[in-house]
Amino acid sequence: MSYDKELAAAKKACSLAARLCQKVQKALLQSDVHAKSDKSPVTVADYGSQAVVSFVLQKELSSSPFSLVAEEDSGDLRKEDGQETLQRITKLVNETLANGGTASPLSDQDVLAAIDSGKSEGGSLGQHWVLDPIDGTKGFLRGDQYAIALGLLDEGKVVLGVLACPNLPLQSLACHDQHTIQGKAGCLFFAQVGTGTYMQSLDGSEPRKVHVSSTENPEEASFFESYEAAHSMHDLTSLIAKKLGVKAPPVRIDSQAKYGALSRGDGAIYMRFPHRGYCEKIWDHAAGSVVVTEAGGVVTDAAGKPLDFSRGRYLDLDTGIIVTNQKLMPTLLNAVQESLKEKASSL
Ligand SMILES: Nc1ncnc2c1ncn2[C@@H]1O[C@H](COP(=O)(O)O)[C@@H](OP(=O)(O)O)[C@H]1O
Ligand SMILES: [Mg+2]
Numbered sequence: 001m002s003y004d005k006e007l008a009a010a011k012k013a014c015s016l017a018a019r020l021c022q023k024v025q026k027a028l029l030q031s032d033v034h035a036k037s038d039k040s041p042v043t044v045a046d047y048g049s050q051a052v053v054s055f056v057l058q059k060e061l062s063s064s065p066f067s068l069v070a071e072e073d074s075g076d077l078r079k080e081d082g083q084e085t086l087q088r089i090t091k092l093v094n095e096t097l098a099n100g101g102t103a104s105p106l107s108d109q110d111v112l113a114a115i116d117s118g119k120s121e122g123g124s125l126g127q128h129w130v131l132d133p134i135d136g137t138k139g140f141l142r143g144d145q146y147a148i149a150l151g152l153l154d155e156g157k158v159v160l161g162v163l164a165c166p167n168l169p170l171q172s173l174a175c176h177d178q179h180t181i182q183g184k185a186g187c188l189f190f191a192q193v194g195t196g197t198y199m200q201s202l203d204g205s206e207p208r209k210v211h212v213s214s215t216e217n218p219e220e221a222s223f224f225e226s227y228e229a230a231h232s233m234h235d236l237t238s239l240i241a242k243k244l245g246v247k248a249p250p251v252r253i254d255s256q257a258k259y260g261a262l263s264r265g266d267g268a269i270y271m272r273f274p275h276r277g278y279c280e281k282i283w284d285h286a287a288g289s290v291v292v293t294e295a296g297g298v299v300t301d302a303a304g305k306p307l308d309f310s311r312g313r314y315l316d317l318d319t320g321i322i323v324t325n326q327k328l329m330p331t332l333l334n335a336v337q338e339s340l341k342e343k344a345s346s347l
């Protein structure tokens with residue numbers, strides 16, 4: 001089965017959403033940042049990006065039934081003190097759609113409806129789009145890495161993924177000082193199951209096929225992890241890296257830009273170990289995982305099991321997520337399990 005039509009719509013939707021985000025990041029005002037009920041930040045760009053992607057997908061694929069599992073909802077925008085923010089979002093969405101050649105101005109109500117079409121529960125039957133309108137909101141607020149991440153589930157499996165990374169340079173991160181990483185145009189990664197992973201610049205250069213690093217020697221491998229220590233245990237990853245003999249310091253960047261960078265071989269390993277009690281969401285990994293696996297990589301939980309995207313909005317795992325190439329995976333898995341045991345026995 002080919003998903004060419006869906007892929008074309010997904011690329012268009014993410015590229016437009018990326019433009020909206022770039023505009024907001026340039027002019028970021030403190031008043032555009034709000035705290036959600038779980039205290040995590042959300043900006044007008046998170047909402048605007050979700051509305052743009054949802055609207056473009058529905059317009060481009062109007063003949064197919066539409067189901068979207070997305071991070072944000074419009075609850076706070078419907079409150080009395082959300083009206084001004086909503087108007088700003090509507091204006092941004094309309095400007096972005098008009099610049100992208102998609103006319104028909106949306107009302108505030110249309111924007112609320114577009115955002116709320118992301119309330120699907122997903123699951124193992126039929127097709128569901130999975131969207132993180134801005135993954136790495138904390139990175140976005142710092143002026144660092146973030147991604148618009150869109151995947152498609154078919155019968156519980158991720159069959160396509162698009163990652164728009166507006167601040168990721170086209171050249172390898174290995175050539176950059178990680179504190180000054182900023183790309184001019186940004187990157188668009190896309191993968192369809194069975195056909196490989198491609199990368200192009202967000203302003204539309206010719207796509208090129210990408211592959212994960214082929215290194216078999218963990219000493220030569222560098223590894224990615226979250227910038228935010230609250231999102232992943234940096235002490236545990238440092239123990240694992242030491243066991244593996246990894247020489248390079250960790251590359252800490254926000255968002256699924258890590259999966260994109262790994263898919264083109266900028267580094268060979270990505271490790272993510274949330275603190276106790278955190279439950280991973282499918283939109284934080286759906287697009288990234290297919291981008292990496294189609295580039296020849298492997299994504300598993302810390303027990304070596306593949307990620308199961310068919311169980312609803314959450315991934316049913318509590319230990320962590322590890323990503324690398326096929327040759328390094330057994331060595332990485334060993335080091336992970338030994339380190340987890342050591343950590344448990346030292347508590
Ligand atoms: N305590 C926690 N542990 C692990 N992940 C967390 C977390 N709090 C938030 N996150 C997730 O980490 C994502 C960012 O990933 P990274 O750490 O790789 O930059 C966030 O996505 P959003 O920014 O879309 O909310 C959020 O879903
Ligand atoms: Mg968030």
Ligand SMILES: [Mg+2]
Binds near residue numbers: 132134136283
């Ligand atoms: Mg996210």
Ligand SMILES: [Mg+2]
Binds near residue numbers: 046071134135137
């Ligand atoms: Mg997000």
